């Protein structure tokens with residue numbers, strides 16, 4: 433379907449796009465993604481996957497990091513232009529339990545966590561979002577996440593914002609005096625998620641991760657985006673992208 437671009441904002445290598453897509457907005461769940469067919473000179477053949485970052489009544493928002501031709505073309509588009517989009521795709525977070533939730537994000541991986549924080553807060557759940565990056569400018573969506581009523585805590589490797597160190601060090605600190613019934617969700621670079629899964633197992637806290645894998649069809653047909661989960665190969669696009677962290681075979685990549 434065609435979706436009109438309502439608003440765009442560029443900042444550094446990133447862009448935030450708001451699209452008019454009532455059907456997708458109505459059915460989307462945090463953790464799900466859309467596939468966009470990008471047009472223009474040097475546009476890639478396959479659609480490109482992007483997490484749904486936020487939804488309102490008839491619109492959805494994407495956070496895009498420019499890393500190549502497709503994301504570059506998309507980030508350069510203007511209000512009033514249209515994109516060919518399909519979604520919502522994949523399985524989202526299950527929002528387990530009734531207790532509080534830690535959300536751990538790195539880089540553009542925070543995109544689905546804004547949507548998740550909004551949904552959890554709308555249910556009156558306590559939410560603590562831990563955002564990590566090399567430096568302050570890598571910490572994305574902090575203000576938007578704070579506006580959901582979630583607590584935001586940051587870690588940067590260069591110490592330019594929040595605790596100096598990795599976000600996983602911050603997580604270990606926060607897990608020390610957590611109340612019972614808390615669960616965890618993570619989205620970001622692969623090594624960060626593998627470390628979060630390990631920590632969650634150590635502290636016996638249920639955790640889900642939102643995986644990323646280079647995709648072709650995005651519809652579960654080509655089997656190009658397989659990961660090993662609970663001893664079986666599963667499709668990130670159809671069986672995921674959200675999986676129980678402890679079930680992922682992190683040594684298999």
Ligand SMILES: Cc1cc2nc3c(=O)[nH]c(=O)nc-3n(C[C@H](O)[C@H](O)[C@H](O)COP(=O)(O)OP(=O)(O)OC[C@H]3O[C@@H](n4cnc5c(N)ncnc54)[C@H](O)[C@@H]3O)c2cc1C
Nearest residue numbers: 480481482483495496497499500501502503543644645646
């Ligand atoms: C489920 C899912 C959700 C995603 N959500 C977002 C998002 O919210 N915001 C965002 O900016 N990006 C997101 N991505 C990554 C995004 O799809 C890729 O960055 C984009 O497809 C790159 O296309 P390109 O044509 O610009 O670059 P390409 O030339 O295709 O790739 C450039 C570089 O990016 C790497 N890359 C390409 N595709 C992926 C991928 N799927 N995962 C990891 N690395 C990739 C390649 O290895 C290459 O090094 C998501 C990916 C998946 C699978």
